[in-house]
Amino acid sequence: MEFAALAAAFREIEAQSSRIRVTTRLAELFRSAPGDAGILPYLLQGQLGPPYAAPDLGLDEQRIALALATAARVPIAEIERLYDQQGDLGLVAESLLAPSSGPGPTVREVYDRLRLIAATVGIGSAVEKVRLLRDLLGRTGGDTARYLIRIVEGRLRLGVGDATVLDALSIVSAGNLSARPRIARAYGLCADLGVVADRLLSGGLSALDEIHPTPGRPVLPALAGRLPSASEVIRRLGPVIAEPKYDGLRLQAHKDGDRVWLFTRRLEEVTGAFPEIVGAVRGQVAAHQAILDGEAVGYEPRTGAFLPFQQTARRRRKYRIAELEASFPLRYYLFDLLLLDGQDLTSAPQRQRSGLLDSIVRSEPSAAIDVAPRVETDNPRELEVFVAEMLRRGLEGAVAKRPDAPYEAGTRGLHWVKLKREHGESLLDTFDLVVLGYDRGRGRRARLGIGSLLCGVYDPERDRFRTVSRVGSGLTDDEWLRLREMLDASATPARPSPVDSLVEPDVWVEPRYVLEVVAGEIIRSPRHTCGMENGQPGYALRFPRVSGFRFDRRPVDATTQAEVVELYRLQRARSTGDIFPTGYDAATGSTRPDRAER
């Protein structure tokens, strides 16, 4: 496919607010260029590879402007003048470069050329990168140049999230969304939409079954759902395996012979930051190949007491690693095994995975790796006691796991349920909300230029952010100022396309930053779009306050709309005494919808 055809699709998608139309357009795009399916998902998200391995072009704005000036044969001062006027280098490129008359570059040529620019390093590379970009720009014009520049600048923000691409791929292969779970599962196992799209378009749905976890390529981590009490957990899941809930850094360790990799929850490779864990994976894991899941927690070397999350997080550094290793040693608690010597275990039941994990990890006193202890129970009281015991030991609570569940890569469901502090009367847990905009503030806060934040949750079904609350307290003046600066850097002139909102804040911002928010209660509200369906009111948080920054979270990792709706239901069930979960079948007496749905 010619890159011009892709640019035309970008333009349509950018102007389109209906998600269904965007999805259909993407499906057409994949169908019309099956040979490019492996790179389209990257380009649609303005990347040159999967998020964990997308290379950086290494071109700053000045060099991009220089390449444009030489391609358009105008002085750099002219580029700067137009940029000041238009505020967007993409538009400047569009106005300066006429649509080319000859055949333009293909999508593959553009992609290869950009990868070449990224790979050009060493002496003289800056000049060479500019030359390569200039040549490419010289073969484009009009909106083709506009979108090329936006990709190069890392500013192609079409609002096409992973969920939309997965929907489009399902439409390509099944004509509807029925293939979505199978495609999403394959995506969870390789974390690479390019690989999934390529396999699907070349070999159909069955080709996805050949995607397995591979050492060196991260798997999307399984995530835990929430329920308000131990009895609700047992009622809905049946017997569970309960494990301590450590409050540290989620790490996925990969081993292939002597090679070891460590990935964070956001799939960043952090192997270099944790030498003691790398050494322990080599020494304590009795397997040639393994992919392990666990949580690393810092501890005080003299007393052995666990450190709070913030201190553990300080270990994620690039420098002075040895020094930090001595003063903040880590213990890596393993709780899952996804691959063992070439065998993909993600479909195996939790109980089997846990058992195999025990069998390959050599326990050694005061070693850097340990397996998380576990108990199996179907007794709510015993589970409560376990949670209380974990809290007493300074841990965050417990995670209850369904013994027969597979490893649900990238999915938050009730296969794992987190039970934190006392889930008694008050509102359960915190929410991770995405900042969508802010008001400038009144009175004292007007001096800071920021009043309340418009915050939202994520709806993975529709790949949209939906508002759930205005949040105006919880931070110090300094923190408000810092946050405002960050938000201003990602302000947008209008409501960003993936946002559903009835509220109009003074400033819209791109959904980028995630905050932790505590709230007193969830209420139904006609003002917020979270959970708003068929003319019914939405859901909102009452008495919200910011309780922390979660800059380690991507917007798509925020609390989901479904979680808020579920928590509302549980909150009501507690107050009305209606303890039956959704899907309770009076005829059969079945109170385990999650097992039946599986």
Ligand code: ATP
């Ligand atoms: P998320 O569920 O999005 O990770 P979060 O970071 O706010 O949310 P919690 O909601 O508190 O974390 O709980 C889930 C996290 O708990 C897991 O992602 C994992 O990092 C951590 N964790 C600690 N111990 C365990 C365990 N035994 N089993 C599974 N996860 C655990």
